[in-house]
Amino acid sequence: AQTVTQSQPEMSVQEAETVTLSCTYDTSESDYYLFWYKQPPSRQMILVIRQEAYKQQNATENRFSVNFQKAAKSFSLKISDSQLGDAAMYFCAYRSLPGNTPLVFGKGTRLSVIA
Amino acid sequence: DAGVTQSPTHLIKTRGQQVTLRCSPKSGHDTVSWYQQALGQGPQFIFQYYEEEERQRGNFPDRFSGHQFPNYSSELNVNALLLGDSALYLCASSALQREETQYFGPGTRLLVL
Numbered sequence: 001a002q003t004v005t006q007s008q009p010e011m012s013v014q015e016a017e018t019v020t021l022s023c024t025y026d027t028s029e030s031d032y033y034l035f036w037y038k039q040p041p042s043r044q045m046i047l048v049i050r051q052e053a054y055k056q057q058n059a060t061e062n063r064f065s066v067n068f069q070k071a072a073k074s075f076s077l078k079i080s081d082s083q084l085g086d087a088a089m090y091f092c093a094y095r096s097l098p099g100n101t102p103l104v105f106g107k108g109t110r111l112s113v114i115a
Numbered sequence: 116d117a118g119v120t121q122s123p124t125h126l127i128k129t130r131g132q133q134v135t136l137r138c139s140p141k142s143g144h145d146t147v148s149w150y151q152q153a154l155g156q157g158p159q160f161i162f163q164y165y166e167e168e169e170r171q172r173g174n175f176p177d178r179f180s181g182h183q184f185p186n187y188s189s190e191l192n193v194n195a196l197l198l199g200d201s202a203l204y205l206c207a208s209s210a211l212q213r214e215e216t217q218y219f220g221p222g223t224r225l226l227v228l
Contacts, residue, residue, distance in 0.1 A: 046219075103148075108157050
């Protein structure tokens with residue numbers, strides 16, 4: 001079974017600075033998807049970024065980018081120019097292929113942004 | 116375009132009771148997945164519905180059951196509630212054929228006393 005590990009329960013960053021959240025996963029599959037979801041206090045799980053394992057290029061969405069190291073099974077999220085609204089729980093998730101397989105989540109990292 | 120909606124937002128029940136939670140998927144989505152998120156944990160997969168049938172199931176007892184309607188909306192039923200069933204229940208919808216990302220609703224917070 002696949003597992004996702006987030007080793008940083010809590011992180012903090014100064015406003016406008018950069019922070020990196022870590023995620024490692026375990027799988028024997030070669031094709032899969034990886035995701036970062038953000039869950040603010042409102043509880044709604046919001047997709048931040050998605051990476052297809054067959055793509056070597058790291059995904060980027062505005063201030064959010066990933067460092068995907070397939071051989072090391074590592075998938076970190078970098079947030080640049082951090083804003084107060086970035087404060088939330090961040091979950092790393094894995095999904096197998098094909099079809100609509102369920103997401104496997106890590107335990108999350110709570111990010112605080114300091115003004 | 117409405118996103119995923121869930122009702123109710125909060126619910127308080129006592130041990131042994133039964134509860135029904137509801138979810139309406141995002142427009143254009145035909146697959147609904149349910150997750151349980153205990154306090155301080157990541158979501159855990161309960162089951163998934165497509166074409167009104169349960170397609171996949173996680174490691175949850177059969178006290179947890181569900182249903183999907185022809186309009187793709189879904190219900191999650193939990194019988195004989197236990198204190199440990201207290202959690203945030205999240206519904207996620209997606210389009211099976213497009214292998215699309217799962218989009219989540221705001222969740223239902225269930226408290227069992």
